[in-house]
Amino acid sequence: MVENKTVAEKFFDILIYSIMITLAVSCILPMINILAISFSSRSRAMANQVTFWPLDYTPLAYKFIIDKPQFFRGMFISLQRIMLGVPINMFLILITAYPLSKRNNRFRGRQIYVWYLFVTMIFSGGLIPTYLTVKTLGLMDSIWALVLPSAVGTWNIILMLNFFRALPESLEEAAYVDGAGHMRVLFKIFVPLSAPAMATIGLFVCVGHWNAWFDGLIFMNTPARYPLQTYIYTIVNAVAFLELYMNDPEMMLYMEKISDKTVKAAQIFLAALPILILYPFLQKYFMKGIVLGSVKE
Amino acid sequence: MMKTILAGTRKGRSLHVKQWPLHIMMLPAVILLLVFSYIPMAGNIIAFQRFIPVKGLFGDQQWVGLKNFLFMFKLPDTWPLFRNTISIAIQKMLWGILIPVSMCLLLNEIRIVFLKRSIQTLIYLPHFLSWVIFGGILIDILSPSTGIVNRIISVFGGESIYFLGDPNTFQGTVVWTHIWKEFGFATIVYLAAISNIDPTQYESASIDGAKRWQKVIHITLPGMSTIIILLATLSLGSILNAGFEQIFTLYNPRVYSTGDIIDTFVYRMGVQQAQYSLSTAVGLLKSVVSLIMISFSYYAASKWANYKIF
Numbered sequence: 356m357v358e359n360k361t362v363a364e365k366f367f368d369i370l371i372y373s374i375m376i377t378l379a380v381s382c383i384l385p386m387i388n389i390l391a392i393s394f395s396s397r398s399r400a401m402a403n404q405v406t407f408w409p410l411d412y413t414p415l416a417y418k419f420i421i422d423k424p425q426f427f428r429g430m431f432i433s434l435q436r437i438m439l440g441v442p443i444n445m446f447l448i449l450i451t452a453y454p455l456s457k458r459n460n461r462f463r464g465r466q467i468y469v470w471y472l473f474v475t476m477i478f479s480g481g482l483i484p485t486y487l488t489v490k491t492l493g494l495m496d497s498i499w500a501l502v503l504p505s506a507v508g509t510w511n512i513i514l515m516l517n518f519f520r521a522l523p524e525s526l527e528e529a530a531y532v533d534g535a536g537h538m539r540v541l542f543k544i545f546v547p548l549s550a551p552a553m554a555t556i557g558l559f560v561c562v563g564h565w566n567a568w569f570d571g572l573i574f575m576n577t578p579a580r581y582p583l584q585t586y587i588y589t590i591v592n593a594v595a596f597l598e599l600y601m602n603d604p605e606m607m608l609y610m611e612k613i614s615d616k617t618v619k620a621a622q623i624f625l626a627a628l629p630i631l632i633l634y635p636f637l638q639k640y641f642m643k644g645i646v647l648g649s650v651k652e
Numbered sequence: 653m654m655k656t657i658l659a660g661t662r663k664g665r666s667l668h669v670k671q672w673p674l675h676i677m678m679l680p681a682v683i684l685l686l687v688f689s690y691i692p693m694a695g696n697i698i699a700f701q702r703f704i705p706v707k708g709l710f711g712d713q714q715w716v717g718l719k720n721f722l723f724m725f726k727l728p729d730t731w732p733l734f735r736n737t738i739s740i741a742i743q744k745m746l747w748g749i750l751i752p753v754s755m756c757l758l759l760n761e762i763r764i765v766f767l768k769r770s771i772q773t774l775i776y777l778p779h780f781l782s783w784v785i786f787g788g789i790l791i792d793i794l795s796p797s798t799g800i801v802n803r804i805i806s807v808f809g810g811e812s813i814y815f816l817g818d819p820n821t822f823q824g825t826v827v828w829t830h831i832w833k834e835f836g837f838a839t840i841v842y843l844a845a846i847s848n849i850d851p852t853q854y855e856s857a858s859i860d861g862a863k864r865w866q867k868v869i870h871i872t873l874p875g876m877s878t879i880i881i882l883l884a885t886l887s888l889g890s891i892l893n894a895g896f897e898q899i900f901t902l903y904n905p906r907v908y909s910t911g912d913i914i915d916t917f918v919y920r921m922g923v924q925q926a927q928y929s930l931s932t933a934v935g936l937l938k939s940v941v942s943l944i945m946i947s948f949s950y951y952a953a954s955k956w957a958n959y960k961i962f
Contacts, residue, residue, distance in 0.1 A: 364864065367761075367864075368761075371758050371761050371762065372762065372767070374758060375755075375758055375759060375762060375771050376767075376771065378755070378771075378775060379770065379771040379774040379775050380774070381832075382774045382775050382777055382778055382832070382836065383774050383777065385789045385790075385793050386789065388789075388792075388793060388800050389789050389792060389793075392792070400798070401798065403797065403798045403799070403800070403803050405800075406800060447680055447681055447684070450677045450680065450681075451677065451678060451680075451681040453674075453677060454674035454675075454677050454678050455678075455962070457674065461669070461671075462671060462674050463671060464675065468678050468682070469962045471682065471685065472681070472685070472962075473961065473962065475685050475689040475690070476961075477889075477942075477943055477946045477947060477950070478693060478939060478942075478943045479689070479692075479693075479939055479942075480689060480690075480691070480692020480693040480694075480695060480696060480939075481692065481696060481918070481932065481935035481936060481938070481939050482915070482918050482919060482922060482923070482931075482935055483695075483698075483918065483922040483923075483928055483931050483932045483935055484691075484692035484693070484694075484695030484696050484698065484709075484932060484935075485688070485692040485695075486922070486923060487692075487695055487698075487705075487709045487928065488687070488688065488691050488692045488695055488709065489688075491708060491709050492687070503684065503687075503688060504688040505688075506684050506688075507681045507684050507685050507688075507689075512681075513961060513962065516962075531669050536670070536673060537669075537670075537673045537674060537677065538673065538677075541677075562780060565782075566780075566781070566782035566784075566785075567782075568782060568784050568897075569896075569897060569900070573919075573923055584782050584784050584785070585784075587784050587785065587788060588784045588901065591784060591787060591788035591791060591901065592791075592901070592904075616792070616798060619788065619792070620792065623785055623788040623789060623792075626784075626785055627781055627785045630780050630781060630785075634777060634780065637780055638773060638776075641776070641840070
């Protein structure tokens, strides 16, 4: 079909394109600005001259981060959290979504469990009681305080159970006839068929654990136990954290070139880096996640 | 053959598939929720006690009835908290619908597939960054002395704005940086809704001589209306959620007058100053109001949009 566009329509086209491109670019420019600052020298960054390209290029801010233990200690705790938290979350999602995906007459009591989960979605114990509970359990400062309280991801369970429901019922029927039990059906039939859904949910659970920081702040008493994002929180709001190192003779090497601003920028960029690397995958699964969410009977 | 076997099992053996393993499978989640959701819910009783930490949660505490709540309402700080929370939450709700819907309509008008994809990719990137990271970037670029935004403003001859340090600009900054971070995500959700619209509708409208904006108003918008209403209804549940992680990252004592919200107050009172009973009372009030709003929103969503969670 040949479209004859009027002058007005062409004008609108140009308007729409420029608005959207400007907005899209605005979402990435701050990140580039931070990256440029992190590679710029102290004086240029202080003078607010850096835009989207490093001025007076220096990698010393990164060298400083590598030389000091804080950043990698935080990263190690974050990785520990992911190694522990993601498998636990995923296992709980599968093992809970499976029974809940049954019809009411196939799983007597299902309705009670549904309400049990639903109540936790609409009413929360609140910050202080949760904090006191974790404290009473003696989990403060432990990695489990970052893993267990959020181990049951109700929304993800719902996504998963809707996916399970969309699987053909004849498959499990046939397995039951062959004498398979529920665990077998779940792990030998449902799980292999749910690979795309599990990848999607797994990726989001991963990102959730990587990005979480507030629980680290309240459940960890010692800053040395902070996961990476919590550590970043403390430096984002700190004024002049480099002053701590002022008396360090090694620092003479750095002080000429780096400042709070450049080191902060470098750490923010490094903490965002895994997300940026994962982003193509996140993006691919993101649409699937939306579709997954809408699969309802 | 297969069919007859299955038909047979429907009445026969499959009905006798054991159900007790299903209960066992539910057990881990039931226990974890009991410990980390239900016990804290019960822990809210300290709002009615004079809580002394040494005696422990559920210990032999002194009951004070509604004293903590009455004290809360007497504090001069309390009302601004509620006002700020609701004001920020409502602004976020409104713009959080208007902006993504408009963006979705605009994006839908872009016919160059590559460009459309690239724009989509860029606009929801910030959604995946934590508020610490995004907030850290914002604090840097919005700084009055060393931030790039104020440098751009001064290039155009404007006065430097202290976005995060001035009570008059703080709320606006919070609302618009939230939109900046999240509009892409919502836009994609709406875009997914649009993609379900039957393309023949547009074709027949073109044959009837409909103009582009007429198609937007008479086909695209009605096609989105269900999801718009659904998301708007569900957002009612967060009337008291002004965005704790964002504000906690961005605020500072200078902007407490307009930027302090219920959640940040509860954190400072409870975790930092160990005023457990008072802060629990404030938190409980919030949870109860939220419960009412969420229940209403789910009820309304299930009534009007046939929305079901489980």
